[in-house]
Amino acid sequence: MQSCRYELPLSRPKVGVQGVTGSWRVRRPVLERSRCIGCGLCWLYCPDSVIDVEEEGGKFRVSIDYTYCKGCGICSSVCPTKAITMVEEV
């Protein structure tokens, strides 16, 4: 970034640049591990990059970061085995 006398609409990418967005969530994605086939579609589609995957023997092992997950439900919609269900946060 070069110096400028004016206020600029710039920021650096970092984890949680917008704060703890998990507090926005109304419904929580819950993974039923026995149904998960490790295809990685939820990881691919998640708009907030809160689904982490670790590779295990050619398949993905999925985990969800609830600190930043906004609960949009896209992962649940794209899951081909319905392994992710949206549960109301009370």
Add this chain to the structure above:
Amino acid sequence: MRITLTGNYCVAYAVKLARVKVVSAYPITPQTTIVEKISEMVDEGEADIRMIRVESEHSALSAVYGAASAGVRSFTATSSHGLLYMHEMVWWVAQARIPLVMAVVTRTIGPPWNIWTDHHDIMDQRDTGWLIAMAENNQEVLDETIKLFKITEDPEVFLPGIIGLDAFVLSHTVEPVDVPDQDTVDSFLPERRQPYVIRAGDPLIMGNIPSDLVRNARMRWDVHLGLRNAEVVIERVDREWGKLTGRYYGGLTECYRCEDSKYIMVGIGSWVGDMRIAVDSLRDEGYPVGLLKLRYVRPFPARRVYEVVKGSRGVVVFDRSISAGSAGPLFLDLASHIHAMRLGVPVKNVVAGLAGVDVGYKDFENIVKRFVEEVEGEGWVREFLEFYPGR
């Protein structure tokens, strides 16, 4: 080199001389021959420019905005409905403070479909944060386009700029034009400067949702400050250009026979040429009339207007567009500024030349005569706003 060029070709030559690197093209009448000429120059190996053909005007501005963000001098051109279609990006580029230059060939807005000139399209951009220059003739088109690269890339400014030229009257009419050589322009234009550069491998977010709204508010106000600071830069750059080429235009404004005048005509764009003729013949008839040409609409040259208008008996502002439900935009700016500076001078607004109706020096003479009689008879203007449909 003195050659005859249309206003559109003047823009193309200026873009080439400024060593622009990226141009996007989505041609719309009457801007088409600008990007066609640039394309020819590229094809013939005269200009080292990457042309991007895009699918809409929204994309045209987005493409050059991206190129400019990545650090290169960039340019596009549009008109009328195309400009309105890219309006969202017009705001975006200014708030991102990315310098680039765009030519707007001023053309009226439909319906009905109409390709002739008026200023509704360019006036629709007044509040966006862009510098807006308006040219009177083709030489000024060429000179001001080159200068705008220097002005917009000045650290005091760091905002994009529009060069406005009237459809057909300038865009498609040839005039003898002095085209400076490459060395002259190279000595005038420095290396590109901009507030930040987006680079591969150095992730930077532009425009992320703000967590601090007060900081966001400051960004807004800072765009205003950039335009205010541009007043000094425009004047300085115009003087530099004058030293180099012998053509100093007066910075933000130009006065024609203002000294010892009692009544001032105010206008922008190509019909200022007709106003000059009207001033001469009105002077011959004994009317003490002068002309204030505004070379920039943004920043609005409020201080210069004040200096010229103070001590006069009356001002008549010619607008080639109307802010429907209020009055002509030049009048609104001028009247509010001089009122705030406590000048009790009668100001009349004549809205004319809409939809491309031709207004010549005879029209100006008649309008100004009636205005002078009105003010001298009544001491003020009877109706501040007058529509002149044309004849």
